[in-house]
Amino acid sequence: MHAQLEKITNTIIERSATTRQAYLARLEQQREQGPHRLGLGCGNLAHGIAACAATDKHDLINTQKPNIAIVSSYNDMLSAHEPYKDAPTLIKQTIAEAGGVAQFAGGVPAMCDGITQGYPGMELSLFSRDVIAMATAVSLSHNMFDGALYLGVCDKIVPGLLIGALSFGHLPAVFIPAGPMPSGITNKEKARMRQRYAEGKASRQELLESESKSYHSPGTCTFYGTANSNQMMVEIMGLHLPGSSFINPYTPLRDELTKAAAKQVLKFTALGDDYRPIGHAINEKAIINAIIGLLATGGSTNHTMHLVAIARAAGIIINWDDFDQLSQIIPLLCKIYPNGPADVNQFQAAGGMGLLIGELLKHGLLHGDILTIGDEQGMAQYTQEPRIIDGQLTWQESPTASLAPDIIASVEQPFAAGGGIHLIRGNLGRGISKVSAVSEDHQIVEAPAVVFDDQSELLAAFKRGELDKDFVAVIRFQGPKANGMPELHKLTPVLGSLQDRGFKVALLTDGRMSGASGKVPCAIHMYPECANGGPLTKVRNGDMISLNIKSGEVNVLIDAAEFDARSVELNPTNSHHYGMGRELFGGFRQGAGTAETGASNLFLID
Structure with missing residues (x-):
């Protein structure tokens, strides 16, 4: 060991x-x-076996x-x-x-x-x-x-x-x-078509045909x-x-x-x-x-x-x-x-x-x-x-040596010396980054913040041509207490497209990314979350953000006293709390724990 x-x-x-x-x-x-079926009252047990076949009823009662x-x-x-x-x-x-x-x-x-x-x-x-x-x-x-x-x-x-x-x-x-x-079409081809559609270079019909060949x-x-x-x-x-x-x-x-x-x-x-x-x-x-x-x-x-x-x-x-x-x-x-x-x-x-x-x-x-x-x-x-x-x-x-070393490597010659997930910490809180899918030349980004309170705002800014630059997208109020912590995977094609154009881009959020988090460097699950007044609520457009997913550091590069003195911005809208059944989950949002404690409202331990 x-x-x-x-x-x-x-x-x-x-x-x-x-x-x-x-x-x-x-x-x-x-x-x-033990199971109480043989100790149940007759009416209780009769309910429990009522739909069973006759042989099963006999077995559950007598054996x-x-x-x-x-x-x-x-x-x-x-x-x-x-x-x-x-x-x-x-x-x-x-x-x-x-x-x-x-x-x-x-x-x-x-x-x-x-x-x-x-x-x-x-x-x-x-x-x-x-x-x-x-x-x-x-x-x-x-x-x-x-x-x-x-x-x-x-x-x-x-x-x-x-x-x-x-x-x-x-x-x-x-x-x-x-x-x-x-297997359907390659994942690389699927991702390429998604980026083409995000850039306006492919039609919706072409995108649907591509997706249907992948999920088929x-x-x-x-x-x-x-x-x-x-x-x-x-x-x-x-x-x-x-x-x-x-x-x-x-x-x-x-x-x-x-x-x-x-x-x-x-x-x-x-x-x-x-x-x-x-x-x-x-x-x-x-x-x-x-x-x-x-x-x-x-x-x-x-x-x-x-x-x-x-x-x-x-x-x-x-x-x-x-x-x-x-x-x-x-x-x-x-x-x-x-x-x-x-x-x-x-x-x-x-x-x-x-x-x-x-x-x-x-x-x-x-x-x-x-x-x-x-x-x-x-x-x-x-x-x-x-x-x-x-x-x-x-x-x-099973095979004792990989039949495809480009897919499964050995401990002696791994794809990377460390695992695929890093803890991220700094003056903007504590979070997680998936390093394994990000190439080394994209693992360090230092760029101005562009702050959004909803992923739809970023997508709209991209369509307006406002994001053709180096930036760190700060997506706030995406934690469990704010709106249930949805995945923000829909941002991947857009940010990936900007990265391919040569811009240094990254994502910083108290929300989640998909399990298929890709090539764009991200610090996610950041807490304290914004709904609790976390540090991301103090970030303003233009603040320089340093994100190093290799070393596990994320910081806003301004004077500490100035940052501490800033007021907390709170999300004024509760539009994410109603419709599509969301009103039924108010108790879940209010009782949710932090991302690091599982983002659960179950009382798992006394």
Whole structure:
């Protein structure tokens, strides 16, 4: 084990000792109480089994067969979740054949950031994670279950399911991925067309044709945004079957993996002798593994908030200093768009998760001794990948060397010595930057501020030709309390176009960027946020801003006394609080924590 990794791990364990102990004590209490279905009143139990087949009713009343909950984010509008359409039937059949019973316990909402980017619905996106967590808890609240299967893929859905699952931490849990859609046009071509449209050089019809060739079938989008970062993260924490994250939907292998996952959860209930509750599996080392995977792959910045919230749901306290310290020892090993031209299908073909995990384990850069849902305990089996041989699902060793060194590198010859995410700090607050997709010649920008209080203002200024210059765009009042912290990915084509023209541009905001944050240097998630009177409220047009994402520094270059004496500008409008359901989320905005504490209003720790 790398000495610094061991030191960081011990620090997190010590910091979390009290809250983790309290969480585990609650878990044990829940385990001892067990499912209450046999202790329910007759009317209560009759309700719980009323819709079951006669054999299932008999089994749930008279035997000790395990009952497995299915919690799904299926809907047929989201391409990534459409493949879950037939999964409950397949799972129920498989579990019945294996000696158990499965009930569809509940569905959780699933919205698509790709559809809502730049529109009012995006302001519900971050808070949908907490809604999903609560919906998961409601699904399991009947206390009829011995284990659970969770079906989800995309941005807020998997973190929400995980937080909800951890509130029922005494139950074993297996997550079932849906897989990415087959590759369409290249991500480079998609980005080129977006910039051409932003510049007025392509028609809307040409843009739509390009986008439809990229997002074209059921499955996850193939770029490496938050959705695919989710899948990497869940596998490297041991909650997926080995090598199952990036198998395309509607293939024989995908179906066999779904059936295998269904059978797997039966092995780990408290009714057997290999009890593996999710609250034990997600410990400090598993959380650190998720951060390591994020850094090694150049994954989504959204997880600097989601992982904090997930950890807190398990009584574990992490912060951005942990991400930053790990980033100093974890090399960047992957070039997947937006960090490079390849997509996740090419990543899978190059060796995929098995190769990545094996490389990290070999060099002492990953915790191998965690509780997983594999047949063996520990991460060693996660260097394998699934195959169908002679009609049977089996696992073989993944490649031990990259089949495409321009997509997956080795620790000896990484793409960068440090991970893809840096902590940003200075007199303008504290935030996050994704370095992995930004070329070295763009990682330092010193330019005058151009201040906006809405992303639409920047887009309008671009169309008027007012931004053909060096500048740092300061987008204020985009934090969770202001408007739900929407992603500002719609700005990427515009800022990328200006960068290509030779201008030095950067983005500074208390909002988020997409999990597909690209080539423009950004300092995001800045806090204290503007709605709380954070430092960005004192920035004025023309102030010189220095942003160095390489060293992790952001400062306004004016006299400290003068800056401190400036009045705080507050956003006078509440136009983002009404319409498209936003009025229903006032309590979420008011109660939201900081970005570094997960931007959540759930009381995850007493």
